[in-house]
Amino acid sequence: MDLHQLRGFYEIARTRSFTRAADKLFLSQPAISLQIKALEDELGKALFDRKRREIRLTEAGEVLFKYVQQIFDGLEDARNEIAALDKDVSGRLVVGTSDTNCTYILPDVLEEFRRCHPGVDLDIRNRISPEIANLVATDEVDIGLVTLPVRHRDVQEHSLLERQDVLICRPDHRLGGRKRMRLADITPFPLLVLERGSTSRQLLDAALVKGHVCPLIAMELGGIEVLKRFVEIGLGLAVVPQVAIAAEVERGQLHAIRLTGLPASRVGWIERRGRMRSAAASAFIELIEAQLANRKV
Numbered sequence: 001m002d003l004h005q006l007r008g009f010y011e012i013a014r015t016r017s018f019t020r021a022a023d024k025l026f027l028s029q030p031a032i033s034l035q036i037k038a039l040e041d042e043l044g045k046a047l048f049d050r051k052r053r054e055i056r057l058t059e060a061g062e063v064l065f066k067y068v069q070q071i072f073d074g075l076e077d078a079r080n081e082i083a084a085l086d087k088d089v090s091g092r093l094v095v096g097t098s099d100t101n102c103t104y105i106l107p108d109v110l111e112e113f114r115r116c117h118p119g120v121d122l123d124i125r126n127r128i129s130p131e132i133a134n135l136v137a138t139d140e141v142d143i144g145l146v147t148l149p150v151r152h153r154d155v156q157e158h159s160l161l162e163r164q165d166v167l168i169c170r171p172d173h174r175l176g177g178r179k180r181m182r183l184a185d186i187t188p189f190p191l192l193v194l195e196r197g198s199t200s201r202q203l204l205d206a207a208l209v210k211g212h213v214c215p216l217i218a219m220e221l222g223g224i225e226v227l228k229r230f231v232e233i234g235l236g237l238a239v240v241p242q243v244a245i246a247a248e249v250e251r252g253q254l255h256a257i258r259l260t261g262l263p264a265s266r267v268g269w270i271e272r273r274g275r276m277r278s279a280a281a282s283a284f285i286e287l288i289e290a291q292l293a294n295r296k297v
Helices: 003-015 018-024 029-043 059-084 099-116 129-137 199-210 224-232 246-250 279-292
Strands: 091-097 120-126 143-148 155-163 165-169 180-182 190-194 216-221 237-241 255-260 265-272
Touching: 003 018, 003 029, 003 059, 018 029, 091 099, 091 129, 091 279, 099 120, 099 143, 099 224, 099 279, 129 143, 129 155, 129 199, 129 265, 143 155, 143 199, 143 279, 155 279, 165 224, 190 199, 190 224, 199 265, 216 224, 224 237, 265 279
Parallel strands: 091 120, 091 143, 180 255, 190 216, 190 237
Antiparallel strands: 143 265, 155 265, 165 237, 165 255
């Protein structure tokens, strides 16, 4: 069995796609298909069930994947251990994070990391937290900074800080003088919310259900910055992280109200279970733990 064939098999098994595996390995789809055919011919068994819409491993494929995963995990560990022998931290580090964390929490950490470890090639992937968890699980991202929980069996999460969400409105809104109100009292007002899929939206929905609150959803939007802007022009109210609106509140563009019945969110970092950290990943984790652990934002 050729190592290139095994790599092709491994990526297809992980991504459940010949196309995505070929793209990751910089191969054409016919080339990776030929690799798999050669491997199946050598083993005398089909490795993938191609009859269904989603590509799945056959029984023989499951057996091979178990051992091939051990091989590539071992090779990755060897690379990381060898890289750790160098005194200076170097190599490539891919960090995944959501919009809010990327904009309001991570920049100071990245600035300090770049200053301390200029030899590291840093790559940032900006996705919603559930997507970051999938990227971490498939080794496309080394470390994720996400809103918890992520609920992925192949991902280990580590809590870092507490994040408080608040209700925002225009300062001249009838609620502009309020500092605190019950979550249940938002029902008469048009509410702007994030699109479904993000962890922040899931947590808000869970709090609404728990409080038996049926809000008047006016719009579902794609990001915190859009929510803020639409609240500024009077299209409704929104629940957003307090850290995301500090500047607008200070400038008098928005007013923030604490909501009783809305628990604080947790932000943390995640990694794939069983993965050995590179020297760059270890340095990054050490930095975020030092700068962010046990903070409230």
